[in-house]
Amino acid sequence: MARLESFDELGRDYLLSMPMPAFESTPWVTPSPVREARIAIISTAGLQRRGDRPFSVDSADFRLIPGDTPASALVMSHISTNFDRTGFQEDVNVVLPLDPLHDLAKQGEVGSVAAMHYSFMGATHPAKMEGTARHVAGLLKQDAVDIALLVPV
Amino acid sequence: MGALGHYLEQESIATAGISLIRPHTEAIRPPRALWVPFELGRPLGVPGDPAFQTRVLRALLSLLDVPAGPVLRDYPEDAPGNGSAEESAGWACPVSFDRPAGEEEALDAAMQRELRQLQPWHDLARERRGRSTFGEAGLTIEQVSEFLLAWTGDVRPASLSADLSSPQLLKLATEELKNFYLEAAAAQPGAMTGRQAADWFWGQTAAARLLLALRAVCLAAPEPDVRWMGHNLMVPRAEWSRFGIEDRWWRPA
16 A cells, blocks of 8 residues: 555655655664664654643654553554554554564564654654754663664554 | 654664655665555554564564665565455445435534444444543543534634644544544454545545535635645545545645
8 A cells, every 4th residue: 555556646746746855875873783782663653642742733852652651551643644543543563563572572583672662743844853863862872772663654 | 754764873873664655765765774565554564463563573673684775675575454445345334324314414413423323333442452542632522523513613613622722623633533433433343454444434424524624614714724734634635536626735836
C-alpha cells in the first residue's frame, strides 16, 4: 500500500510535491555491534501517553515514552488523516515495536533497550524539528544509547 | 523521518529508519533506511503478528552491520492483509446500520442512531483489547458528536476544553469520532485491513457525511489555519475521489 503506484494520481501528485529538506552529505556513525548496543525507538507517529499534551499543527516538540509504558496508556494525536490507525488501535507494536525489541534483547540479539523512547509528530516539516532532535540526541547519550531506530507512520 | 537520521547521526547517535515513501528517502538520503511496502500507518507490517514484526525489526537492525552508507534497502516481504482491493472483497462489517426507509435522514438524527447502534460494539472492542484509543478529549462520544454537529451550524461553538481552542478541539474531536467508529467496527472476528475499515467508514456512515460537511465549514472559515484544516485534516486524500473532491491546494494557482 505504501508503494507509490497504490495511491491514486492525486495522492501521488501530493506526495511527490512535498518539499524535502536538502542535505549536502550523509553523516555516518559506525555503531557498536547490535548485540552489544543499547537501542531506543524514535517514532514520528504522534504518540503520547494518555493525558499528555496532544500534538497540534506544526508541533516540533516531542513526547516521552518510558519503556515500561503499557499499551493502554498510549494514544495517538498525529494531525494527519491520511494513514490507517486501525492497526495501532489493535496492536501498538505495529507502530512502536517495543515488545519485539525487548524480546530480541532477552534473546541476546541486541544489547539492551533504552529506558526512554521518544515521539515526534511527523507532519511537521523536519527542518523545524532540528533543534529538538539535537536535544533528544543529548538525552539519548545520557541514557547511554548507541542506536536509535526511527519509525515513521 | 529521514531528516531526523541526519540530525541524530551528526550528534554521534547511529540510526536506522523505516522508509514508507521511497522517493522521499531517496531525496533525503539518510544514513540507513529500510523501505517497506506496507500500508501507511503500519510501519511494522501486521498488527498482532509478533513474528512478522520481529522479521521487519531484524531487517532494520541488519542495516547497522553495513560498513558504509548511505544505504537504502527494500524489505522483501509483503504484509498479508495489505489493503489491496482483492483482499478487501468479501469483508463485511458487523455493524449494519438500521436506517429508516424513505426520505434522507437528518444528520443529527443519523448520528444519534449510529452512536446507539455502535456503542455495544465499542464496549465489546474495549473489553477484548483491554484498551481504547478513544477518550483523549475527555468527552463522551455523544458530546463529541454534538460538538462536531454544532460546528456545522451558523454559530461556531465554544470549546469544551480549558486547554484547547474550538478549532483545536474540532480536530481532536474528528479523530475521537473516527477512533470510536473504527474500534467498534473492529469488534468483528478476524482481521480488518485499514482499507476495509476506510471503505466502511467513508462509504456507509453518517459520520463521514458529518466530516464532509465540516470540511466545507473549515474551507469557508476566515482564519487561514482553519481553512488549512479543511484542505488537509477532515477527509483523507484517498477518499477524495469518492466525493468528487479535486483540491490540489499544494499547486500554486
